[in-house]
Amino acid sequence: QKEVEQNSGPLSVPEGAIASLNCTYSDRGSQSFFWYRQYSGKSPELIMSIYSNGDKEDGRFTAQLNKASQYVSLLIRDSQPSDSATYLCAVMSTGNQFYFGTGTSLTVIP
Amino acid sequence: NAGVMQNPRHLVRRRGQEARLRCSPMKGHSHVYWYRQLPEEGLKFMVYLQKENIIDESGMPKERFSAEFPKEGPSILRIQQVVRGDSAAYFCASSRSQGVGTEAFFGQGTRLTVV
Numbered sequence: 001q002k003e004v005e006q007n008s009g010p011l012s013v014p015e016g017a018i019a020s021l022n023c024t025y026s027d028r029g030s031q032s033f034f035w036y037r038q039y040s041g042k043s044p045e046l047i048m049s050i051y052s053n054g055d056k057e058d059g060r061f062t063a064q065l066n067k068a069s070q071y072v073s074l075l076i077r078d079s080q081p082s083d084s085a086t087y088l089c090a091v092m093s094t095g096n097q098f099y100f101g102t103g104t105s106l107t108v109i110p
Numbered sequence: 111n112a113g114v115m116q117n118p119r120h121l122v123r124r125r126g127q128e129a130r131l132r133c134s135p136m137k138g139h140s141h142v143y144w145y146r147q148l149p150e151e152g153l154k155f156m157v158y159l160q161k162e163n164i165i166d167e168s169g170m171p172k173e174r175f176s177a178e179f180p181k182e183g184p185s186i187l188r189i190q191q192v193v194r195g196d197s198a199a200y201f202c203a204s205s206r207s208q209g210v211g212t213e214a215f216f217g218q219g220t221r222l223t224v225v
């Protein structure tokens with residue numbers, strides 16, 4: 001299976017801080033990259049997608065992609081307790097399957 | 111526009127029984143992906159299907175597991191002769207197409223418990 005690697009954490013940040021989540025992938029031909037949020041006992045929810053090198057911003061979320069380094073990151077600004085969840089990095093492989101990392105657990109401390 | 115629908119949400123089976131998990135993709139979506147998630151673990155890819163075709167089943171165990179996505183009706187993940195190790199959450203995702211720009215959306219999952 002294509003590898004998607006994430007630091008499992010847990011990552012703890014104080015409320016209002018920036019949370020930084022990182023991901024690397026092995027399939028150099030991958031073209032589509034995603035971040036999902038999964039609350040405990042719930043299904044994954046798509047929060048960001050990115051296809052080109054550089055930054056993509058959506059509200060408090062910024063996804064960053066560097067295909068040369070095979071690296072994807074997610075920044076969450078002004079972190080809120082409601083952001084506490086597991087964040088899954090996903091990559092669409094050259095075979096059009098979606099592969100997921102094991103997730104990074106984020107806790108935002110009020 | 112309904113999202114991805116999975117049923118049942120919870121399924122309890124005794125060892126040796128069969129489990130059938132159903133997934134209806136979002137309207138307009140013809141690609142379906144099945145994943146298994148054990149507690150505190152990530153999503154493990156199992157199988158990728160399009161209507162009437164299995165595209166990639168490299169993540170499926172060789173025995174007891176099968177999947178289909180018929181021309182009419184939902185995608186079915188079938189587990190024969192279940193064992194305790196099959197207890198997990200099974201998620202289905204669907205997408206409209208393939209290639210760059212394709213996004214996949216998940217159903218609520220089926221929690222399978224084997225007793």
